Amino acid sequence: MSEHHHDHLNATHTHDGKPIQNDEPPSIEAESLETAVRELLMEKGVITADELRGAIEAQEQRRPELGAKIIARAWVDEDFKQKLLSHGDMAVRSFGVDMKPTELCVVENTEEVHNLVVCTLCSCYPRAILGIPPAWYKRRDYRSRAVREPRSVLSEFGTIISEDRQVRVHDSNADLRYLVLPIRPSGTDDWSEEDLAELVTRDSMIGVAEAITPDG
Amino acid sequence: MRGPQDYGGLPAGLVDPVKNEHEPTHWERRVDAIMLLLFDPKRRLARVDESRRMQEALGDDYHKYPYYERWLQAITWLLLEKGVFTQEELDKKREEVRSRLEAERNG
Amino acid sequence: MDSKFIPGDKVRVIERSQPGHVRTPMYVRGKPGVIERIVGPQPNPETLAYGQSGLPYKMLYRVNFSQKVLWPDYEGQDNDSLEIEIYEHWLERI
Numbered sequence: 001m002s003e004h005h006h007d008h009l010n011a012t013h014t015h016d017g018k019p020i021q022n023d024e025p026p027s028i029e030a031e032s033l034e035t036a037v038r039e040l041l042m043e044k045g046v047i048t049a050d051e052l053r054g055a056i057e058a059q060e061q062r063r064p065e066l067g068a069k070i071i072a073r074a075w076v077d078e079d080f081k082q083k084l085l086s087h088g089d090m091a092v093r094s095f096g097v098d099m100k101p102t103e104l105c106v107v108e109n110t111e112e113v114h115n116l117v118v119c120t121l122c123s124c125y126p127r128a129i130l131g132i133p134p135a136w137y138k139r140r141d142y143r144s145r146a147v148r149e150p151r152s153v154l155s156e157f158g159t160i161i162s163e164d165r166q167v168r169v170h171d172s173n174a175d176l177r178y179l180v181l182p183i184r185p186s187g188t189d190d191w192s193e194e195d196l197a198e199l200v201t202r203d204s205m206i207g208v209a210e211a212i213t214p215d216g
Numbered sequence: 217m218r219g220p221q222d223y224g225g226l227p228a229g230l231v232d233p234v235k236n237e238h239e240p241t242h243w244e245r246r247v248d249a250i251m252l253l254l255f256d257p258k259r260r261l262a263r264v265d266e267s268r269r270m271q272e273a274l275g276d277d278y279h280k281y282p283y284y285e286r287w288l289q290a291i292t293w294l295l296l297e298k299g300v301f302t303q304e305e306l307d308k309k310r311e312e313v314r315s316r317l318e319a320e321r322n323g
Numbered sequence: 324m325d326s327k328f329i330p331g332d333k334v335r336v337i338e339r340s341q342p343g344h345v346r347t348p349m350y351v352r353g354k355p356g357v358i359e360r361i362v363g364p365q366p367n368p369e370t371l372a373y374g375q376s377g378l379p380y381k382m383l384y385r386v387n388f389s390q391k392v393l394w395p396d397y398e399g400q401d402n403d404s405l406e407i408e409i410y411e412h413w414l415e416r417i
Contacts, residue, residue: 026241026243026284026285028314028317028318028321030243030282030284030285030288031243031317032310032313032314032317033288033289033292033310034243034246034247034250034288035313035317036306036309036310036312036313037250037288037291037292037295037306038246038250039309039313040300040301040305040306040309041250041295041300044300044301046254046259046261046300047250047253047254047259051253052246052249052250052253055249055252055253056245056246056248056249059245059248059249059252060245103362120222120223120224120225120348120350121221121222121223121224121268121346121348122221122268122271123283131240132240132244132245132248134233134237135235135236135237135238135283136231136232136233136235136237138283139231140223140226140228140279141228141229141230141231141232142231143223143224143228144223144224144225144226144227144228145228145231146231147224147225147350147393147405148224148225148350148393148394148397149398149399150390150399150403151398151399151403152398153231156230156231156232156233157231157233163400166400166402166403166404167390167399167400167403167404168403168404168405168406169390169403169404169405169406170405170406170407171224171348171405171406171407171408173346173347173348173407173408174346174362174365174368174383174408174409174410175362175365175383175408176362176385176408203233208233217340217341217342218349219345222348222349224348224349224350225349225350225393225394262374263371263372263374265344265368265371265372266371266372266373266374268344268372269343269344269372269373272344298374
């Protein structure tokens with residue numbers, strides 16, 4: 001059990017401020033299968049312990065905070081925003097993100113359109129930017145209903161989209177990975193890029209929520 | 217003919233944004249990292265599409281597996297299919313690992 | 324590689340049953356939509372899934388559908404839409 005101490009077990013809230021529960025340890029079946037596969041791969045020289053450690057560390061760097069920085073840059077820098085919308089892969093390279101073998105497609109929320117991302121067939125997600133997708137994104141309820149009743153699903157996240165805005169759903173089923181560019185909240189004209197990034201939640205980049213509106 | 221993974225538009229329950237929401241556990245990260253290494257350009261031992269095909273082959277069992285256990289099962293079958301290790305090697309290793317883990321869990 | 328369709332073209336997703344690994348979900352099969360953009364040539368996931376090369380590449384498009392066309396009982400607004408990526412061999416002109 002000792003290696004579980006490296007886990008983020010002390011975290012009690014996500015970036016969105018929602019409480020989190022720590023997952024149960026896997027069943028002995030699952031843990032023994034993973035360990036057996038891993039040890040066989042190492043014994044056969046397919047992967048090394050260093051490579052595995054490196055892959056885990058690299059993956060831990062991919063977090064919604066990275067996406068938030070990208071969005072905040074787009075809010076303050078019009079040229080960057082246009083590049084992000086037209087050539088997403090190239091734009092995020094300056095943040096050290098390599099989208100290969102997929103391509104990044106950034107979709108912009110406006111007063112007219114609200115975008116929502118789902119993968120009905122599996123769980124495709126801009127992992128190179130946001131990391132591992134949330135539990136609900138991978139579950140059947142979201143995957144089944146987001147395409148058919150997006151407004152109801154949005155309301156289950158507490159997000160009400162007015163009738164005069166179009167809801168546009170993106171089913172991420174093939175080679176593109178979608179990132180939503182939320183609307184910059186009003187009253188933030190004089191905010192720094194760093195402070196703006198604090199308003200960008202993971203959920204707002206999937207499209208199930210808007211960016212946080214600051215008080216006052 | 218609808219595959220078990222093809223959920224789009226099927227009746228389903230309310231979305232619970234908080235249920236089981238957690239930071240990835242170390243075990244999940246390990247499974248994830250093993251997959252990424254197997255799929256990477258250096259090894260290219262498998263493609264993500266092959267892993268999806270294996271998951272879809274689970275049929276009705278697709279729904280029963282937790283997410284990472286499903287991926288783990290799929291890549292295990294792929295590695296067996298590709299002859300990276302044999303079923304016999306896997307069974308032997310797994311038995312050994314299981315006794316070790318049981319001792320750790322009970323200790 | 325030439326693309327058979329350009330943005331704005333009206334297309335229909337071919338309604339066929341195909342065994343094996345397919346990235347065209349059931350809910351769009353047989354449904355009419357409009358080409359939103361050309362994504363470009365991509366390896367074919369239907370053969371990649373079996374350990375093959377994915378060659379020849381297939382042209383990939385994003386297709387826009389009206390939600391009311393996808394779901395006759397759709398509860399939202401008339402102009403709500405859905406976009407999804409479809410490979411050229413799954414599309415026919417209408």
